[in-house]
Amino acid sequence: DAKTTQPPSMDCAEGRAANLPCNHSTISGNEYVYWYRQIHSQGPQYIIHGLKNNETNEMASLIITEDRKSSTLILPHATLRDTAVYYCIIDPPRGYGNKLVFGAGTILRVKS
């Protein structure tokens, strides 16, 4: 399984964009980049995923570099409710073990 490296913590001002980086230099060509977050004591929540192209949904945008060795999750207008631990996870396609492996993640603190 490809390993990921994330900064342990980040601060962001409310209303500003939060940019969370992730390095995954050993990613294979058929492995997806997934982002989840865990708000205090709750179950992890899916945010977004991508393979090669940049992706956007109602929650966030995912920017994947052309060599796929790193990615950035962007929360365009962070709110206090976005304070959480954010996990970048490399997920092989179905049939390759299936389980998600969580690292330490990045603690994002959104401050007013």
Add this chain to the structure above:
Amino acid sequence: NAGVMQNPRHLVRRRGQEARLRCSPMKGHSHVYWYRQLPEEGLKFMVYLQKENIIDESGMPKERFSAEFPKEGPSILRIQQVVRGDSAAYFCASSPGTGAHGYTFGSGTRLTVV
């Protein structure tokens, strides 16, 4: 469309008792995963099950822990003879198991061993 349902939300057991944690996956999901989160730590994979089969139990402690996902009914994570170190949040996730889909997690069961 109910999400992943876990019960109970909170469970208190005395040392030596048994704990049974239940997980009902989302409708249409046949793959279930159990994770454990110790206080102030990350999520650790325990076991992956499909209906009536254990696919990957590489994260399960060798003793006292077992899991099942019967043909009918919820998935059960059972911990026998609980010890204080078993106190943790136990999360269940489900997926349809096809394509590159994300998992849906339940709200967890917080087990406290006294």
